[in-house]
Amino acid sequence: MDKLKQLIASDMEAVDAVIRTRLHSEVALVNQVGEYIINSGGKRLRPALVLLSAQAFGYNGKYQHDLAAVVEFIHTATLLHDDVVDESELRRGRETANALFGNAASVLVGDFLYSRAFQMMVDVGEMRVMQTLADATNVIAEGEVLQLLNCHDADVDVANYMRVIHCKTAKLFEAAMRLGAILGKASVADEDAASKYGMHLGTAFQLIDDVLDYSADEAQTGKHLGDDLAEGKPTLPLIYAMQHGSKQQADVVRHAIEQGDVSRFGDVLTIIRDTGALDFTRQQAMQEAEAARACIAGFADSKHKQCLLELAHFAATRQF
Numbered sequence: 001m002d003k004l005k006q007l008i009a010s011d012m013e014a015v016d017a018v019i020r021t022r023l024h025s026e027v028a029l030v031n032q033v034g035e036y037i038i039n040s041g042g043k044r045l046r047p048a049l050v051l052l053s054a055q056a057f058g059y060n061g062k063y064q065h066d067l068a069a070v071v072e073f074i075h076t077a078t079l080l081h082d083d084v085v086d087e088s089e090l091r092r093g094r095e096t097a098n099a100l101f102g103n104a105a106s107v108l109v110g111d112f113l114y115s116r117a118f119q120m121m122v123d124v125g126e127m128r129v130m131q132t133l134a135d136a137t138n139v140i141a142e143g144e145v146l147q148l149l150n151c152h153d154a155d156v157d158v159a160n161y162m163r164v165i166h167c168k169t170a171k172l173f174e175a176a177m178r179l180g181a182i183l184g185k186a187s188v189a190d191e192d193a194a195s196k197y198g199m200h201l202g203t204a205f206q207l208i209d210d211v212l213d214y215s216a217d218e219a220q221t222g223k224h225l226g227d228d229l230a231e232g233k234p235t236l237p238l239i240y241a242m243q244h245g246s247k248q249q250a251d252v253v254r255h256a257i258e259q260g261d262v263s264r265f266g267d268v269l270t271i272i273r274d275t276g277a278l279d280f281t282r283q284q285a286m287q288e289a290e291a292a293r294a295c296i297a298g299f300a301d302s303k304h305k306q307c308l309l310e311l312a313h314f315a316a317t318r319q320f
Helices: 002-007 009-023 028-038 045-056 063-086 097-101 103-124 127-150 158-183 188-212 236-244 247-259 262-274 277-295 303-317
Strands: none
Touching: 002 009, 002 045, 002 303, 009 028, 009 045, 009 063, 009 103, 028 063, 028 097, 028 103, 045 063, 045 158, 045 188, 045 303, 063 097, 063 103, 063 127, 063 158, 097 103, 103 127, 127 158, 158 188, 158 236, 188 236, 188 277, 188 303, 236 247, 236 262, 236 277, 247 262, 262 277, 277 303
16 A cells, blocks of 8 residues: 555645545535545545556546546545445544434535536546446445345345445446546557456455454454444355354354344354354455456556556455
8 A cells, every 4th residue: 555655646646636626615514524524534545546547558647636536526425325324423433424414414415526526527528437437326326225125134145245245336446447547548458457457356345344344453444343243234254154154153143134233243253253254255355356466467567557466465455
């Protein structure tokens, strides 16, 4: 991550300037909520992907900064809506916007960020850009609904779980990489390869997020262990534990998912560890990371390509 930050430091400063300018509204509450969530300490991976992809294909114009900001606005809007749906109180160690400002303000400011993002993409004046982001936001919304339907359903299988990941998380990673390739006027084959890299990277990233919900240092992640269990989310560690544990172990996990019973978190955590569910999920994340690296192996050598290769490894091995 340090190498990534150094490589694109000046570009990220330009992206931050775009964000500050385009976040402005005549409505004070929009500014207040928007500033709070934008400055809450995220990794900014998605806008970084736009920059790395564009520059890997030789683009160095202003639109990379605009589109990186667009991607961050879309991501931030999904976070605002997510936290309302999940009734979350903490994100990255800070109060969520909905806990601080209320659900109504969070939802409506999320809507503002979506609409501002679409104003900005229209300014770019490239139909492929608009198509990519319109498709991505639609798929992300479907993923949110799928996840809602899966909550407290202990019968969700791996395929259904992976579908949610691909829609809800990986799609914006995929779109970010495709946007950079479009700006860099990459070939059709390279554009598709870049977007597939993003899909695999986003999948690896979410798989590790699901591991960290049962293994992380809370001070590092700013998230309570067991939040996913409390929300009844049947993530891969839980699915694997039910499939490979004893009937008694499977029943404990099933009950915890169906009831959102966080009081059984200690029992569930023991079962997850005993069945090797976390190790299995980490292995799946590493497979996704290797698939991501393979997608861009044929790209011309550059610092940006090397950073993308290392970023895939980071996504599958991170501890925060």
